[in-house]
Amino acid sequence: MSNQISTIYDDVQNLISLHGTRDPQIILQERNVMLIPFKEKTKLLGMYKVILRNEFVFYNPYVDERILNMVFAHELGHNVYHGNLARKKEIFEYELFNITNSTELEANLFAAHLLIDEEELMEHILLGEDYETLSKIFNVNINLMIFKLNEMYRMGYPINRLDLPNNNQFFTKIDGTDKGNEEIF
Incomplete structure (x- = not known):
């Protein structure tokens, strides 16, 4: 495990405290990141890029609000941790949960910590909620949950294995052209 991964939780908590919100779109705007929607439908969900010291998140406005919120949180993770990489090349996502390297893992962990409050989550876990129900309650994809x-x-919370949903569609691609993307859990 990289040292960066072990500090993501604390970094997110500091960011929430600094900005007074968990809303990634507000935080991006307060960090002077320009949010630019794609003009046409695409499978691309989002992209973080630094051009001449200006930071941009290009995003797909054709996805539902739940996925868009996860895209903003993921791209904020890139903004916080991967600015140097984004100066050299684009960081773009066709799938949010396709973990091919530590860069994508860090952005997903960042998004999970930002969008899901662990104390509130523990309350629901103690009630016996399963992965799918928790995902719906917190309005996130099951992978993020x-x-x-x-x-x-890993942080020491008393969590037992929860029941997985009956269908295994939660590893299905999420993209901007999927009309039913709000139903993918």
Whole structure:
């Protein structure tokens, strides 16, 4: 585990305290990141890029609010941790949960910590809620919930294995052209 991964939770808590919100769109705007929607439908969900010291998140406005919120949180993670990389090349996502390297893992862990409050989550876990129900309550994709629960377990929270949903569609691609993307859990 990289040292950066072990500090993501604390970094997110500091950012929430500084900005007074968990809303990634507000935080991005307060960090002077320009949010620019794609003009046409695309499978691309989002992209973080630094051009001449100006920071941009290009995003797909054709996805539902739940996915867009996760895209903003993920791209904020890139903004916080990967500015140097974004100066050299674009960081773009066709799938939010396709973990191919530590850069994407860090952005997903960042998004999970930002969007899901662990104390509120523990209240629901103690009620016996499963992954799918927790995902719906917190308005996130089930993969992001799994990231958060794994991190909470690593951090020492008393979490037992929860029941997985009956269908395994939660590893299905999420993209901007999927008309039913709000139903993917």
